[in-house]
Amino acid sequence: MNIPRSSFPRIVIIGGGFAGIALAKKLRNKNVQVVLLDKHNYHTFQPLLYQVATGGLEAGSIAYPIRKVVQDYDNFYFRLAQVKEIDTDAKKVTADIGDLYYDYLVIATGSKTNYFGNKEIEKNSMAMKTIPQSLNIRSLILENFEQALLTNDINERLSLMNFVIVGGGPTGVELAGALAEMKKAILPKDYPDLDVRKMEINLIQGTDKILDAMSPKASRKAEDFLSGLGVSIWKNVRVTNYDGKTVTTNSDLTFESATVIWTAGVKGAAIKGLKPEALAGNERIKVDEFNQVLGYENIFAIGDIAVMEGDKHPMGHPMMAQPALQQGTLLAQNIIKKIQKQKMKPFVYNDKGSMATIGRNKAVVDLPRWHFNGVFAWFVWMFVHLFSLIGFKNKAVVFMNWVYNYIRFDREGRLIIRPYKKKSAQSFTPDEI
C-alpha cells in the first residue's frame, strides 16, 4: 500500500465509522503512525440515513470526507480499501489494494444487515445501512409511484403503494414515520391523479413491542404516534419470506408489496482470519474490558462489531453510536498506555440514553432517569443530531433543510438520480451498494 515505515509503531484501523473516527481523532499527532482503511472515502452519519431515503436530506449532508477529518494529522494515512482478511501470525492485513503490516490492529468494521440466512429476502428486499442503499430506497419509492400511475391493474397499483418495513427498532420506526409524513404532506400534491389514501405503511415487529430496547413508555408512545400517522403496526409477527411480490409471515398474515425494507437485524461486518475462540455469535468479536480481542495482545475491536465479555449486557453494549464513540475515545488512550507499557483503563459505558423521532413534533427520549416525548423531545432529538454531525457546513445545511421542511411541510429531495429498478438490481451485488 505504499506506506513508508516510520520509527513509531504502526496502528492500522479498519473502518471510519463512529468508533474508527473517534479513535483516529484522539490518536492525532501522538507518537504512533496511523493507517485508517475504509471502503468509502467518507464517514456516514448513519442515524440520518432514513432522511436521505425519504428525500428530506441530501446524501452529502450526512457524509463527511475522511481525508478532511485527518488532513492536518502527522504520520497519518488514509487508504480507500476493502479489507479481505487478516493474518494474525504475520501481522498482516490483506485488502483489495494490497497488503499492509501492522503493529496494532483495530477492527472497527461495524455491522451490516442480517437476513438470518434467507437469500430470497436478501435478494428482494432493500437494506438501509449505507448511503447508496438509502438512495436506492429513495429512487424505488418514487419509481413505485410513477409506475402506480401507469398501471390499470388495481392489485399491482396497491402493491406498488404498499410499503412493508420489517423491524420495529429505531431505524424501522423512524423510516415508517417519515414515509407517513410523505404520505400526508407531499404525495397527494405530487400525484393528484392517484388515490394516495390507498398507500399503506406496514411495520412488522417480531416481539410484542416496537423500540424494544427503549423504555415501555417510549415504546407505547411511539406506537401511538405511528398509529396516529396511519402506520399499521404488526407485533409478534415474523417475516418468513419475500419473493419480490408477497411477504409471508409465521402467521396467516401476508402482504402484497413491491417494496420491503429490511431493518430486522444486524450482524458484525466480520473479517476472516481470527481464531474461532475470538468470535462471538452474530459474526461479532469477543473483547475484554479494554476492547482487546480475546486471545490477541495487539488486536482490538470497537463499536458494533465488539461484544464485551463480562458486561452486564449479555449481548454486549447496544450497537449504536454512543458505545462506539466512547470505546474509540478510550482505546486511543489505552493503546498509547500499552505502547508505553502502562496499565490500561477498563471501559465503562456511560449510557446517555436513547431516542427516536417519529415525525413532525413527535419523538421519544429515554434519559437514564427520565422519559419524555412530544414536541420538546423532538427538539431535543434535532438538537442532539445536529450537534453530532461532523463539520460546520453539514450542520448548517441540515439545519436549513429542517427549518425549510418544517415550515413548508416539504422535502425537496424527491429526485430519482440513479433509478433503482431499471439498473441497480442487476448491476450491484448487495455488499457493494
Added chain:
Amino acid sequence: MNIPRSSFPRIVIIGGGFAGIALAKKLRNKNVQVVLLDKHNYHTFQPLLYQVATGGLEAGSIAYPIRKVVQDYDNFYFRLAQVKEIDTDAKKVTADIGDLYYDYLVIATGSKTNYFGNKEIEKNSMAMKTIPQSLNIRSLILENFEQALLTNDINERLSLMNFVIVGGGPTGVELAGALAEMKKAILPKDYPDLDVRKMEINLIQGTDKILDAMSPKASRKAEDFLSGLGVSIWKNVRVTNYDGKTVTTNSDLTFESATVIWTAGVKGAAIKGLKPEALAGNERIKVDEFNQVLGYENIFAIGDIAVMEGDKHPMGHPMMAQPALQQGTLLAQNIIKKIQKQKMKPFVYNDKGSMATIGRNKAVVDLPRWHFNGVFAWFVWMFVHLFSLIGFKNKAVVFMNWVYNYIRFDREGRLIIRPYKKKSAQSFTPDEI
C-alpha cells in the same frame, strides 16, 4: 399512459429543461390540457453541473422535482418517460411507458454530447450533460487520486493526475478552472503523500480562442485567468482519438491521461418520426419564427434542439438557457393564440449577454454593450446564477455552500458515493447515465 381526455386541446411537451419548464409554467391553468414528459423526474440546472462534478455543490442543490413545479396546476400531467418516436400522422408519441395522443406537440428535448461519430472517444471519455454524468466525473477524479497513491509506476501516476478537457466553451473553461482550484486549495491537503504539483489540467480547443462565442476581450481574459491558475491551453488542436490511455490529436501533440472530459460538441437530442425536410444539421430541428417545425401545423420545437430559419445566426440561436427560456415563454402565448385562431407573435431573441466563471474572484461577463471581468464579474455571475435557480431552498443551500467554500477555500462534496471505475463503466450505457 392513463391520461383522461378533457374537453380542452391536449399539449404534449417532451422535455423538462429550461424551455419545457418555462412553457409549462406559462400554460398554467389555461384552457388546455398539458402533459409534460421527461426521462428524469427533476429539472436540471445545467450551468452548475461542473460544480457538482468538482464537489462544490451537491446534486440535489441543482435539481428540482418537476412534480413540485406543476403541483398546483389544473389539468396538468407529468409522466416520467423516455420518448422513443412520434407518429405525426396519428398525432401519437410512443414512449417506454406507452403511447399518448396529442393535439399539439412541443419538442423540447435539448441537446446531448456530440462525439462526431467517434465511438472510441464516446466509450472512453466522460460527458457532463446530466447530473449522473457529473457525479461520475466527481467519483472518477477522486478515484484517480486514490489510485495514484497506490501505484509505483511513475507514468501511471502521472496519467492518473493528468486531466484532459476537450472543448474550450463555457463548460470546458469552467470545469478547468474548478479543477485548478481543487489542485491549489484542496488536493495538497487531502493527499499529503502525493506530489500534487504534478497534476496537469489540459484544455484543448479546436479554434484559435477559448470561449469563442464570447467577445475577444472575454476570451483573452479567460485565457489569462486559466493560465494564471496553471491550466495548459492548447488552441487550434483537434483531438482525433482517445483509447482510454492516450489522447491523439491532429498534430504531434499527445497526452497520456486516465481522464478525458469531452465538452467539445453538442447535438440535438433527436426524436424519430419527423420528415427529413424538418431536420437541420447536427440532429436539430428546423423551426420558423413561431418555433413551429417546418412542414407541421401542430408541432413546435424550442430550446437547444430548435434552429430558427431566417435568423441572423446561421446556426440558430446559441444553445443556452436564455433562448430556451424566452422561446418557452413566448410559445405558451402563441399556442393559446393558435388555438383561438389568432395571429402568432414572431420570436425575437433578446440577447442579455453571456458569462463564464473561471475561479475564485475570476469571471468574464459580456453584456450587449459592455464587457467586464474580475471580482465584480464574479459576483455578478454568482448573483445571476443564484437568482436563476428554481426554488428558495436550492437558492439558500447553494448560497451557503458558496459562502462556506469561499471563506474556507474548501469543497466538501469530495465523496465517492457511487464509484465510477469499478461498476458504472460496465453497468450503464452512455445514454442512460
